[in-house]
Amino acid sequence: MDFAFDARTEELRERLLAFMDAHVRPAEAVAAQQRAALDSPWRTPEVVRELQATARKLGLWNLFFVDQHSLPDEEYGAGLTNLQYAPLAEITGHSPQLAPTALNCAAPDTGNMELLAQFGSPEQRERWLVPLLSGEIRSAFAMTEPEVASSDATNIGTRIRRDGDHYVITGRKWYISGAMNPECAVFIVMGKTDPDAEDVRRQQSMVLVPRDTPGLQVRRAMTVYGYEDHYHGGHAEVVFDDVRVPVGNLIGEEGGGFAIAQARLGPGRIHHCMRLIGMAERAIELMCRRALERTAFGKPLAGQGQVQAWIADARVQVEQLRLLVLKTAWLMDTVGNRGAHTEIQAIKIATPRAVVRILDDAVQLHGAGGVSQDFPLAELWAAARTLRLADGPDEVHQRSLARRELKRYR
Template sequence: MDFAFDARTEELRAKLLAFMDEYVYPAEQVEHEQRAQLASPWDTPAVVEELKAEARRQGLWNLFLPDARHGAGLTNLQYAPLAEITGRSPHLAPTALNCAAPDTGNMEVLAQFGDEQQKKQWLEPLLAGEIRSAFAMTEPEVASSDATNIETRIRRDGDDYVISGRKWYISGAMNPRCQIFIVMGKTDPDGADIRRQQSMILVPRDTPGVTVKRAMQVFGYEDHSHGGHAEVVFEEARVPAANLIGEEGSGFAIAQARLGPGRIHHCMRLIGMAERAIELMCRRAVSRTAFGKSLAQQGVVHNWIADARVTVEQLRLLVLKTAWMMDTVGNKGAHAEIQAIKIATPRAVVDIIDKAIQLHGAGGVSQDFPLAELWASARTLKLADGPDEVHQRSLARRELKKYL
C-alpha cells in the first residue's frame, strides 16, 4: 500500500488550498450576511455562485466523480485529500466545487445506472451546477436503518408509475433549485426476496402530488447552505415509466452502490472538520489566559490537543487505506473497511470538536465560531448513511464468520 500523493493530486491540493484561503474562508461570513438579506433563506446567496464560477474556472469542479467522461476522473485515493480540505468548510466548499451531497451520490447513480435520456435531462445540468437534486429514501414511520422496511409504494399503471409515500430528512429539498428527486420505494412489496422489492425512480419536483411540507431541523439548525432537510409527501404522483432507474427490483443494489462512495466522502470531509477544530483549539489556547497562565500551558489542554492529533492521523490512514482498497478491489472488496471508517470517524471527530467547544467556553456554542455547526454535522453522521450500530453488527458478523 502506497498512500503517497501523485503529481496530479499534489497539483490539485495546492490549487485547492489556495482557493480555500483566497476565496472560501473569506466568503463564510459573507454567505451568512447575504443569506439574511434574501427573500427566502433557502435561496442561493450571490457569493456562492461567484465561488462556483471561480472553482470551475480553476478546474476545481466535479472532483468526486471517477468517471472521466463526466467528472475529473480521479481515483478514490486521489480524491481523498481533496475532500478532506473541503471538509474544513463543509457547508460552503463542497457546494462551491459541485461536490456536495446529495448531488454527488445522485450524479453517481445517474452516471452508472441511468439511460441516455436520463443522463441528458438530469445528469448534465447537475454536472454543470445548474440545478440541485435530492435522494428520497428515509421515512418517518419505519426504522430506515433497515432499508427493506421502506413503505413508499411505486405502482405500475400502464405507461406510468404512481408514487405514494412520506419521506423526511430529504437533504437539499428546500432549495428551490432542487428540481429532481431520486425516490426509493417498493414496486414488489410482497416479493419473496426482500432485497428485490425496491426500485428507484426519478420524480421531478413540479410533479402533481409532490409536496415539500417543511424543513426538518438538525440540533436546531436548518442547514440553509446545504439546502435543508425536508419532509416530502408523494400523493399519487404520476411519472412516465421511462423514469425508472435500471429495472424493477434493482433499487436496493443501486442504494448500496450509491452509499459506498458516499460514506467515504463523508469520512474524508470529517477529517477536514477535525483539522479545523484542532486549528481553532490551538489558536484559542495561545490567545486566552485563565488562572494566571495561558490555556496553552494547562495540562488538560495539552492532553486534548495531543489526543486529537493522534486520532486524526490514525483516522486518515484508515480512510486512505479504504480509498486504496476501493480502487484496487472494488467497493465490495472494501466493504469491511468502509464500515470501519463509518463507525470510527464520526465518533472520534465528534469528540475532537466537543473538546474544541469546551476550550472556547461560551464562544464555542455561539454563532461567532463554526464549532457548534461542525459538531451538529459530525454528530448527525453517526446516523446518516446507516447508524453506527448497523455497521457494528455487520462488521462483527463478518469477523465472527471466520470462526464459525
Template sequence: MDFAFDARTEELRAKLLAFMAEHVHPAEAVAEEQRARLDSPWLTPPVVQELKAEARKQGLWNLFLPDAELGAGLTNLQYAPLAEITGHSPQLAPTALNCAAPDTGNMEVLAQFGTEQQRKQWLEPLLAGEIRSAFAMTEPEVASSDATNIETRIERDGDDYVITGRKWYISGAMNPDCRIFIVMGKTDPDGTDLRRQQSMVLVERETEGVEVRRAMRVYGYEDHYHGGHAEVVFHGVRVPAANLIGEEGGGFAIAQARLGPGRIHHCMRLIGMAERAIELMCRRAVSRTAFGKPLARQGQVHAWIADARVAVEQLRLLVLKTAWLMDTVGNQAAHTEIQAIKIATPRTVVDILDQAVQLHGAGGVSQDFPLAELWAAARTLRLADGPDEVHQRSLARRELKKYL
C-alpha cells in the same frame, strides 16, 4: 501501500488550498451577511455562485467523479486529500466545487444506472451545477436503517408509475434549485426476496402531488447551505414508466452502490472538520489566559490537543487505506474497511469537536465560531448512511463468520 501523493494530486491540493484561503474562507462571513438579506432562507447567497464560477474556471470541478469523461477522473486515493481540504468549510467548499451531497451520489447513480435520456435530461445539468437534486429514501414511520422496511409504494399503471408515501430528512429538497428527486419505494411489496421489492424512480419536484411539507431541523439547525432536510409527501404522484432507474427490483442494489462512495466522502470531509477544530483549539489556547497563565500552558488542554492529533492521524491512515482498497480490489472487497471508517470517523470527530467547544467556553456554542454547527453535522453522520449500530452488526458478523 504507498500513500505519497502523486503529481496530479499535489497540483490539485496546491490549487485547492489556495482557493480555500483566497476565496472560500473569506466568503464565509459574506455568505452569512447576504443570507440575512435574502427573501427566503433557502435561496443561495450570490457569493456561492461566484465561488462556483471561480472553482470551475480553475478546474476544481466535479472532483468526486472517477469517470474521466464526466468528472475529474480521480481515483478515491487521489480524491481523499482534496475532500479533506473541503471539510475545513463544509457549508461552502463542497458546493463551490460541485462536490456536495446528495448531488454527488445522485450523479453517480445516473452515470452508472441512468438511461441515455435520463443522463441527458438530469445528469448533464447536475454536472454543470445548473440545478440541485434530492434523494428520497428515509421514512418517519419505519426504521429506515433497514431499507427493506420502506413503505412508499411505486405502482405500475399502464405507461406510468404512481408513487404514494411520506419521506423525511430529504437533504437538499428545500432549495428552490432542487429540480429532481430520486425516490426509493416498493414496486413488489409482497415479493419473497426482501431485497428485490424496491425500485427507484425519478420524480420532478414540480410534478402534481409532490408536497414539500416542511424543513426538518438538525440539532436546531436548518442547514441552509445544504439545501435543508425536508419532509416530502407523495400524494399519488404519476410519472412516466421511463423514469424508472435501472430495473424493477433493483433499488436496493442501486442504493448500496450509491452509499459506498458517499460514506467514504463523508469520512474524508470529517477529517478536514477535525483539522479545523484542532486549528481553532490551538489559536484559542495561545490567545486566552485563565488562572494566571495561558490556556496553552494548561495540562488538560495539552492532552486534548495531543489526543486530537493522534486520533486524526489514525483516522486519515484508515481512510487512505480504504480508498486504496476501493481503487485496487473494489468496493465489495473493501466492505470491512468502509464500515470501519464509517463507525470510527464520525464518533471520533464528534469527540474532538466537543473538546474544541469546551476549550472555547461560551464562544464554542455560539454562532461566532463554526464549532457548534460542525458538531451538529458530525453527530448527524453517526446516523446518516446507516447508523453506527448497523455497521457494527454487519462488521461483527463478517468477523465471526471466520470462526463459524
C-alpha cells in the same frame, strides 16, 4: 499500499488550498450576511455563485470520483480516483458549508450523479446528469421515512405502483437533503414496486420524479439540532400523493432499488469521512489559536495540562483516521467497493465518533464562544453527530462488520 500524493493530486491540493484561503474562508461571513438579506433562506447567496465560477476557472470542479466510462473527464470533471480525491475532500471539510458546494462536490448531488452515471439510461443521463454536472440544478435522494426504522432499508413503506405506462407513487419521506432549495429539480425516490416479493431485497425500485410533478409536496424543513442546514438545501419532509411519472423514469430495473442504494451509499460514506477529517483539522486549528490567545489561572490555556491532552489526542486520532480512510480509498480503487466493504464500515463507525469527540473538546476549550454563532464549532459538531446516523447508524455497521468477523471462525 503507497499513499504518497502523485503529481496531479499535489498540484490540485496546492490549487485548492490557495482557493480556500483566498476565497472560501473570507466568503463564510459574506454568505451569512447575504443569506439573511434574501427573501428566502433556501436561495443560494450570490457569493456562492462567485465561488463556483472561480472554482471552474481554476479547474476545481467535479473533483469527486465518477465512472469515467460514462462521464468523459475532459468535459465534466477531474475523473480522479478515490485515493486522489481523499486529500482534496478533506480540505473542503475545513469549510463544509461552502467549499463542497463551491466545487460542485456536495451531497446529495455527488451520490445522485454517480448513481445516474452507473445506472441511468442515456436519456436520463442527458436530462438530469449533464445539468447536475454543470451546476445548473440540484437534486435530492428520497429514501428515509418517519413511520419505519430506516436503518433497515427493507422497511420502506412508500409504494410505487405500475399503472399502464406510468408509475404512481404514494408515501411520506423526511430528512430529504437538498429538497428545500428551489434549484432542486429532481428527486430520486426509493419505494416498493413488489411488496410481496419473496426476497425482501428485491421489493424496492427507484424512480426519478421532477420537482414540478403534481402530487409532490415539500411540506417543511426538518432541523438538525436546531440548524436548518441552508447550504445543503435543508432537510425536508416530502409527501408523494398519487404522484405519476412515466415508466421511463425507472432507474435500472424493477426490484433493483436496494442494490442501487447500496452502490450509491458506499462512495457517499467515504466522502463524508474524508470531509470529517477536514472538520477535525479545523477544530484543532481553532483549539490551538484559542489556547494561545487566552489566559486562565495565571498562564495561557496552552500551558494547561488538560488542554494539551485534548490537542495531542486530537492529533493522534486524526492521523489514525486519515490512514484508515486512505486505505479504504485505495481498496475501493483496486478491488472495488465490495472488496472494501469491511473498511468502509470501519471508517463509517470510527470517523464520526472520533470527530464528535474532538469537536466537543474544542467547544469546551472555547467556553461560551464554543456554543455560539461566533465560531463554527457548534454547527460542525451538529453535522458530525448527525453523521453517526446518516448513511446507516453505527449499530448497523457494527452488526454487519461483526458478522463478517465471526464468519471467519465458524
